[in-house]
Amino acid sequence: MRWQFSNELPIYSQLIEQIKVGVVSGMFPPGERLPSVRDLATEAGVNPNTMQRAMTELERDGLVYSQRTAGRFVTEDKVMIENAKRDLAQHHIHAFLAAMFRLGFQRDEIASLLQQQTQEEGLSNVDSGM
Amino acid sequence: MRWQFSNELPIYSQLIEQIKVGVVSGMFPPGERLPSVRDLATEAGVNPNTMQRAMTELERDGLVYSQRTAGRFVTEDKVMIENAKRDLAQHHIHAFLAAMFRLGFQRDEIASLLQQQTQEEGLSNVDSGM
DNA sequence: GTTATTGTCTTAAGCAATTAATACAATAAC
DNA sequence: GTTATTGTATTAATTGCTTAAGACAATAAC
Numbered sequence: 001m002r003w004q005f006s007n008e009l010p011i012y013s014q015l016i017e018q019i020k021v022g023v024v025s026g027m028f029p030p031g032e033r034l035p036s037v038r039d040l041a042t043e044a045g046v047n048p049n050t051m052q053r054a055m056t057e058l059e060r061d062g063l064v065y066s067q068r069t070a071g072r073f074v075t076e077d078k079v080m081i082e083n084a085k086r087d088l089a090q091h092h093i094h095a096f097l098a099a100m101f102r103l104g105f106q107r108d109e110i111a112s113l114l115q116q117q118t119q120e121e122g123l124s125n126v127d128s129g130m
Numbered sequence: 131m132r133w134q135f136s137n138e139l140p141i142y143s144q145l146i147e148q149i150k151v152g153v154v155s156g157m158f159p160p161g162e163r164l165p166s167v168r169d170l171a172t173e174a175g176v177n178p179n180t181m182q183r184a185m186t187e188l189e190r191d192g193l194v195y196s197q198r199t200a201g202r203f204v205t206e207d208k209v210m211i212e213n214a215k216r217d218l219a220q221h222h223i224h225a226f227l228a229a230m231f232r233l234g235f236q237r238d239e240i241a242s243l244l245q246q247q248t249q250e251e252g253l254s255n256v257d258s259g260m
Numbered sequence: 261g262t263t264a265t266t267g268t269c270t271t272a273a274g275c276a277a278t279t280a281a282t283a284c285a286a287t288a289a290c
Numbered sequence: 291g292t293t294a295t296t297g298t299a300t301t302a303a304t305t306g307c308t309t310a311a312g313a314c315a316a317t318a319a320c
Contacts, residue, residue, distance in 0.1 A: 008139065010278065025234040036296060047280055052298075069287040069296045088233055093247045096226040103218055104155040107248050114244070117223045118237050140307060166266060177309045182268075199266045199317040265318080273310075280303070288295080 001027070003044040011046055015054035023063050023074055024085035031076045034064065131157070133174040141176055145184035153193050153204055154215035161206045164194065 001022060005014050022028045034040065041051040055072060058064045062080055066072040075081065100110045131152060135144050152158045164170065171181040185202060188194045192210055196202040205211065230240050 012278075021232050025232060037298095038296080047278095049281085050279060053278090055297090066297060067287095068285090068298095069294095071296065085233055089230065089235065089243060090247075092226055092229045092233075093243060096222055097244075097247060099222045100219065102151050102155060103215055103222075105219065110248075111244075113219060113223060114227075114241075117220075117227060118240075142307080167268095168266080179310080180308065185267090196267060197317095198268095198315080199264095201266065261320100263318100263320080266316085267314105268316100269314075270312085271310100273308105275308080276306095278303105278305075280301100282299105282301085284297105284299075286295100286297080288293105290291100290293080 001043070012050050012053045012057075015044065015046070015051060016057050019054060019058060020061075020063060020084065020088070024081055024088060028074045030074055030078055030081060032074045033070075034072045034074065036071060131173070142180050142183045142187075145174065145176070145181060146187050149184060149188060150191075150193060150214065150218070154211055154218060158204045160204055160208055160211060162204045163200075164202045164204065166201060 001018075003015075003018065005011055019028075028034065035043065037052050037055060038048050041048040044051065055064065055066070059066060059072075061084070062077070063075055063084060064072055065075060097110070105113070131148075133145075133148065135141050149158075158164065165173065167182050167185060168178050171178040174181065185194065185196070189196065191214070192207070193205055193214060194202055195205060227240070235243070
């Protein structure tokens with residue numbers, strides 16, 4: 001997994017985001033065991049507590065669960081994962097449209113801008129950079 | 131102007147964002163005089179230094195300029211404003227698409243989701259809430 | 261020319277959140 | 291039963307943001 005952080009948001013919340021994306025995108029399949037908090041922390045280059053904090057919140061959401069000393073696992077509930085994916089998408093869509101409206105764009109302008117961009121972006125569909 | 135802040139980002143950077151949107155959306159027309167730093171700060175409910183910090187950065191970008199004691203003004207350079215608007219839009223578009231691709235959506239799925247959403251959102255075009 | 265307004269700068273203090281260090285608890289593995 | 295691994299909890303240090311108070315400089319307004 002490729003970890004990268006900006007300094008615009010707390011690291012722990014960026015961890016939450018990235019792990020969540022990993023789950024809903026299928027990079028971490030349902031039921032799969034995650035590396036230990038310590039290993040993940042080392043891999044991501046953060047303090048174990050920071051990773052732990054992210055995990056705690058993901059657990060609250062139900063996307064992962066921990067088994068005392070056996071480790072931590074992705075939920076097997078595929079519906080929940082689908083819902084999480086849908087919610088994330090909805091959030092992005094809504095925020096995006098709101099931002100564009102605030103800038104003064106109309107619906108049709110947004111659509112045409114998007115079409116241009118998707119065409120350019122089209123070839124590198126898999127690795128979207130960012 | 132309606133000021134509102136989340137606790138996800140520093141207030142000063144939210145100020146920058148909101149003022150910038152005010153300029154590129156035409157709420158603050160080119161050449162218009164802005165209220166004084168002290169007044170804006172009072173209006174937004176922040177410390178004058180925080181508002182000053184935002185203004186300093188906006189000035190670096192060139193969107194506003196200050197005239198010693200006469201006050202601070204929106205740039206008259208309409209091209210610059212247009213460019214800023216285009217850049218903001220590009221940024222939102224790129225970030226949005228990248229996020230959706232990361233979630234595992236394909237181009238056509240994104241398009242159809244967006245169309246659904248714009249139809250729902252359509253009626254309240256002006257005040258996009260958020 | 262005096263005054264009030266405005267932008268600017270400096271210093272410091274307070275506060276909240278994040279990160280770090282370390283210790284503890286439970287249990288799987290052997 | 292011992293050990294190593296894991297999740298968890300506690301406490302402390304650090305960091306950055308915000309606010310505060312105040313002074314200075316320039317000039318528009320009168």
